[in-house]
Amino acid sequence: MADIINLLPDNIANQIAAGEVIQRPASAVKELLENAVDAGATEIQLIIRDAGKELVQVIDNGKGMSETDARMSFERHATSKIQTIEDLFRIRTMGFRGEALASIAAVSQVELKTRLRGTDLGTYIEIDNSAVRKQEPCQTAEGTSIAMKNLFFNVPARRNFLKSNAAEMRHIVDEFIRVAMAFPQVQFTLNNNNTQLFYLEKGSLKQRIISILGQHYNARLVSVKETTDYMDVNGFVGKPETAKKTRGDQFFFVNNRFIKSPYLHHAIMNAFAEMIPADSYPLYVLFIDLDPEHIDINVHPTKQEIKFDDDKVMYAFVQSAVKHALAQFSITPTLDFELDPGIQQLDAINKPFTEQQQTQSASGSLYKTFTQANQAHVIDNSSNLKHWKDLYDIGKSDSFSTSRPAADTGRSSVSSPLYNEEPVPDATPRTSSFSASSSLIDERWQDTTIDQKVPVQVHQRYILSQIKSGFILIDQQAAHERILYERYQRALLDSPVPVQQNLFPQTLPLLPADAALISEMLPDLLVLGYDLEPFGNNTFVVRGTPADIQSGNEQASIEGLLEQFKNFSNDLKVNRREQLVRSMARNNAIPAGKSLTTREMQNVIDELFACAMPTSSPGGKYTYISFKLSDLAKMFG
Structure with missing residues (x-):
């Protein structure tokens, strides 16, 4: 052989x-x-x-x-x-x-x-x-x-x-x-x-960040600097208000080499927990310096992925360094007493605190409670608080929740009036906001016919609408994204989106990379309702926007569109027009958390079911889920 x-x-x-x-x-x-x-x-x-x-x-x-x-x-x-x-x-x-x-x-x-x-x-x-x-x-x-x-x-x-x-x-x-x-x-x-897209002068790290990412970060960066025998961490993180819905402004460097590390990114996200929305990404430019013997950079052809000999130490150190920086520097709005004229007129500011007033204040029980050692937990029984039981009894009698013996069905009783199907004897009249709002909902549903129930918004995220066989629950953002996607698709084919000309055209300065990106999209953007004109030096004049863009939000709309487009161009293997349409649909869709009127909810329902594919958003997310009466009956036993 x-x-x-x-x-x-x-x-x-x-x-x-x-x-x-x-x-x-x-x-x-x-x-x-x-x-x-x-x-x-x-x-x-x-x-x-x-x-x-x-x-x-x-x-x-x-x-x-x-x-x-x-x-x-x-x-x-x-x-x-x-x-x-x-x-x-x-x-x-x-x-x-x-x-x-x-x-x-x-x-x-x-x-x-x-x-x-x-x-x-x-x-x-x-x-x-x-x-x-x-x-x-x-x-x-x-x-x-x-x-x-x-x-x-x-x-x-x-x-x-x-x-x-x-x-x-x-x-x-x-x-x-x-x-x-x-x-x-x-x-x-x-x-x-x-x-020329970039001209970056020699300077400090902060100057380099600002020259690349934009001047608006100048006052929004928090310095991070921690030093130990094992490793050093230094750089900057953005204040919570700089967080974006898309990735792109996250940079990790180990011994000056850019790396991608979902593990360390998770540490940063944990440090920002409860400061930014769960679906947002904070800006960070962090440099980790440690002995090369503790890392292996020869594990990937592009050298952008490396291995640490102790991942847990790295995670804990990065997370604590960022938390310490955010705690050390003021990242929340502060009251400026010198600039607020209303505060300046208060007696506490204008009038002197006399010695007689100081003596009276110091003799009070409240002052003693907070100035005597180990007395912060003490309640002064000599004050009016001795009648607190009376207040409790009053609140108890006015409460909307009235308990009653549970029926012999093996299930516990439910005390809320929404679930009580028969009147409770000797119940106090309920005047709380809870029962009032529930009665308004009941009235609104009773005033309509069986087949035309008025939709109800649930937690400003979902739309509940009754149908003959039960009801459907619509994700307002996903549904509106589907509606806009098909509208923009039609626009590219044969029905351009009407352009609402601005009375006073705005200038839109962009980063060099974004300016190059948007220049290639100008013809398609015009069909989709954005009338932009190059103005030189990475700047554009916004002469018009789609008619459904609220006046004053033109710049934010275009910047959001760019962020979405960059996100899609990295993740989806589709052509540029498809990326643009999906980006516009996601950027302009009704966000979760926005209150809708009855007419707006009904419009979303009508337009969704007029779509060619109403069941899912362009990204594959369900737009609605249906619930049948028979299924509900099974759920309630």
């Missing part, structure tokens, strides 16, 4: 290895930026064309490479970071495995210019599909310039799997931001199609 196992040719092996490292243009951006940082650069430029498909170029002023090193850098597993096996457990650099440039050269055409500091001439190398086409001396600035052109030109099947330019550009910006955030002492610039 013939042998069947053969060694793969180098070019095939290189492409397989490249598939682990270079999955899209953003992967190359990450590797090239990290190499520039490792080279000691203080100024780094990233140049992008056609969302990285045509060109990804990184220019740095680092130490550069010699002629031999420049050639060796493209060999597989060639690195200056690792000499012995022990070095693998003391890694402080960003790159170390030596597969980045070899992988890039396997799937693209590469041009490298580099000059070692202190030398007169540099080196130019041209590589095509892992093969060196040209190598010669050249004149170039100190540092390194590496250009990756025509990504996946030799693997067209993989090129076809790339997403739209907007989606790929978003991934590139994400990688750029992660590296730039980790090294605020380095100047970074990003140019896309000859337009």
